[in-house]
Amino acid sequence: MQIVQSTLRLAPKRRGVHLITDEVMAQLPEIARFERGLLHLFLQHTSAALSLNENADPDVRRDTEAFMRRLIPDGDPLFSHTLEGPDDMPAHLKSMLFGAQLTLPVTDGRLALGTWQGIYLVEARKHGGSRRIVATLTGVPR
Numbered sequence: 001m002q003i004v005q006s007t008l009r010l011a012p013k014r015r016g017v018h019l020i021t022d023e024v025m026a027q028l029p030e031i032a033r034f035e036r037g038l039l040h041l042f043l044q045h046t047s048a049a050l051s052l053n054e055n056a057d058p059d060v061r062r063d064t065e066a067f068m069r070r071l072i073p074d075g076d077p078l079f080s081h082t083l084e085g086p087d088d089m090p091a092h093l094k095s096m097l098f099g100a101q102l103t104l105p106v107t108d109g110r111l112a113l114g115t116w117q118g119i120y121l122v123e124a125r126k127h128g129g130s131r132r133i134v135a136t137l138t139g140v141p142r
Contacts, residue, residue, distance in 0.1 A: 037139015055118025
């Protein structure tokens with residue numbers, strides 16, 4: 001059994017749902033050393049989220065963002081947590097709904113994703129900045 005842990009940095013992104021599979025994998029060359037195992041990704045932020053979904057049609061990402069804006073609009077008078085702007089509390093709620101972590105299978109040195117699956121960053125702030133993900137690979141070496 002082998003364990004490798006590193007902190008990944010994602011480039012800043014505008015608010016929206018972004019496919020980040022390639023950006024994550026580019027920072028994890030160690031995955032090639034694993035015959036089988038698990039990759040756990042933990043986002044160290046409370047105003048963004050991780051998800052797994054459609055990796056081919058960008059309409060899925062746009063529709064997800066449109067739905068979330070309707071479900072949890074910026075500036076809702078219900079919210080009292082507004083010190084960092086009208087998108088702050090909505091961003092926290094979106095993070096809670098989607099979640100801050102993913103656990104994915106690794107097979108033969110690669111992620112064992114389905115044909116149409118990709119890793120999403122759900123950036124819920126207008127200006128979220130760079131994001132950090134703690135990546136932990138656990139498994140059997142090749």
